[in-house]
Amino acid sequence: MFSKNSKEKGIESVLFFISTLTVLILFLICIFLFRDSLLLFKETSLLDFLTGKFWYPTSVNKQFGLLPLLLGSLLVTAGSILFSVPLGIASAIYISELAHPKVADFLKPFIEILAGIPSVVFGFFGLVVLVPFMQKTLNLPTGQTALTGSIMLGIMALPTIITISEDAISSVPSTLRQGSLALGATQWQTIYKVIIPASLSGISAAVMLGIGRAIGETMTLMMVTGNAAIIPSFPGGFFDPVRTMTATIALEMGEVPQGSAHFHALFAVGSVLFIITFIINLIADSIKKKYRFKVG
Incomplete structure (x- = not known):
């Protein structure tokens, strides 16, 4: 017999x-990723890679400019967050604070099911339904634009934002609600002056996870953004085709000769994506600690 200790x-x-x-x-993943990335800079300088305006990996004069891919990713991600964060937080508040318990119990399973739908299904829906709708409604040459990708990514990020935000709001002690109402505050005043500040740590984590989901998405963006490696303008670039970093890796890695400069350039793109995700996680962690300290 083993002792408890x-x-x-x-x-x-x-x-x-x-x-x-x-x-x-x-x-080991970091070593593998950065090792192949660094080999690119034997032929191309780091500055040219980071600030290059053209991505022509197969032309005679090869150019590996990250800027159109980076800006395309940031534009689509920013659009998805502008779409999903207000809607997601509002939905979480409604489910947690305003909805009847039977209505909340009815909505939660559907949100969880939405989170389990494969990204290729979202992409197929966007390609068949949303792309023609956007092209016809906005009178665009093509519906495969950054705006279409932003809407689809926003829909995909909604379950994460709603679920985590709802958990954070529900975890606020009932004594805070009761105390606010007892002092004469209305339900809406209690929500935005007491409950939201008290749950801000969890809500910020939900937003950051939503950003992480959006910036790392591949299949959906390959299908609905047009995959044009050009530098998008702002805000007009929302109505133009763009190419993201993840879509570039997925589209080109299967056909690129192993060990070539193009091969190493794709690893360099992956390294930049890894660093961005790492920074987002650091920001999310610092925000959680900041607001958790204030609430405490």
């Missing part, structure tokens, strides 16, 4: 091993 030590050892293995795998 030996069991606890065994569990601690297993958890430590799993945590160490996770960190090690992440470290």
Whole structure:
């Protein structure tokens, strides 16, 4: 028979091993990613890669300019967040604070089902339904634009934002609600002056996770954004085709000769995407700590 202490030590050892293995795998992925990325800069300077305005990887005079891909990704992501964050937070407030319990229990499963739909299904829906609608409604040459991609990404990010925000709002102690109402505040005043500030840590985490979902999406953007590697304008670029970093990697990695400059350029694009995601996670963590400290 094992003693209680030996069991606890065994569990601690297993958890430590799993945590160490996770960190090690992440470290090896970083090495693999950045090793092939750095080989690009034997032929192309880092400054030319980061500020280059043209992505012509197969032309005679090859140019590996990241700028059109980076700006395309940021434009689509910004549009999706402008669409999904207000709608997602408003939906979370309604489900948690305003909806009848039966209505809330009816809506939650549908939101969870929406989160489980594969991205290729969203992309197919966007290509068949939204793209022709946008082209006809806005009188555009093509409906495959940054705006179409933003709307689809916003829909895909909604379940994450709604679910996490609703959990954060629901976790606010009922004593805060009751105290606010007892002091004479209305329900709406209680929501935006007490409940929202108290749950801001969880809501900010939901927004950041939504951004992470949007900036890392591939299949849907390949199908609805047109995949034109040009620098988009703002705000007119929303109505033009764009190409994102993730779509570029997915479209070109399968046909590129291994070990070529084009091959290493795609790894460099992936490295930039990795760094952006890492920065987003750091920002999300700092925001959570900031507002958690204020609420406490």
